Amino acid sequence: MDDLCAECGFRYDLTDAPAAAEDIRRLAGEVATVLRTPGHRLAERRAPELWSPLEYGCHLRDVFLVQRERVLQARRDNGFTCVTMGRDIRVEHEGYAEQDPADVARQLTDAALLFGNVLDRLGEDWDNEMVYSWPEPHRASLRWVAVHTVHEARHHRHDIRGQLGESAS
Secondary structure (H helix, E strand, O other), X not given: OOXXXXXXXXXXXXXXXXXXXXXXXXXXXXXXXXXXXXXXXXXXXXXOOOOOHHHHHHHHHHHHHHHHHHHHHHHHOOOEEOOOOOHHHHHHHXXXXXXXXXXXXXXXXXXXXXXXXXXXXXXXXXXXXXXXXXXXXXXXXXXXXXXXXXXXXXXXXXXXXXXXXXXXX
């Protein structure tokens, strides 16, 4: 996998893993602030192939919850194979576009706190691994999972800001 995301400028650096919990909490807070801002048409898709800002917020919430469970399982069962989270079908199955933005903002920050707590407590388990399903099945350390989740948060904050016509940096 390339270590630089051409879309958002994120560079994967596994030495950043110990700071991931704080980065995730901060980025979740930034997205939650957008979801609480009156006047935005948060459920509106700007193009059919793009999720709405609200849908991205729901996705990010679910990413934090799924990653939390994956990390906890990797601590119990080093090397397990995780299953896909079904990201695209969740949009419909969970009715992302119909959810209340204020509820999603609260749930997003709570999910970031829960996941951050797990990362903060990894101790000697940072090098535990799982077989991760994205972009293709591969062995991934918990360091990579933490850094990848920061990328998810930063990338989707970028997506949301771009759709709302805000600075996407």
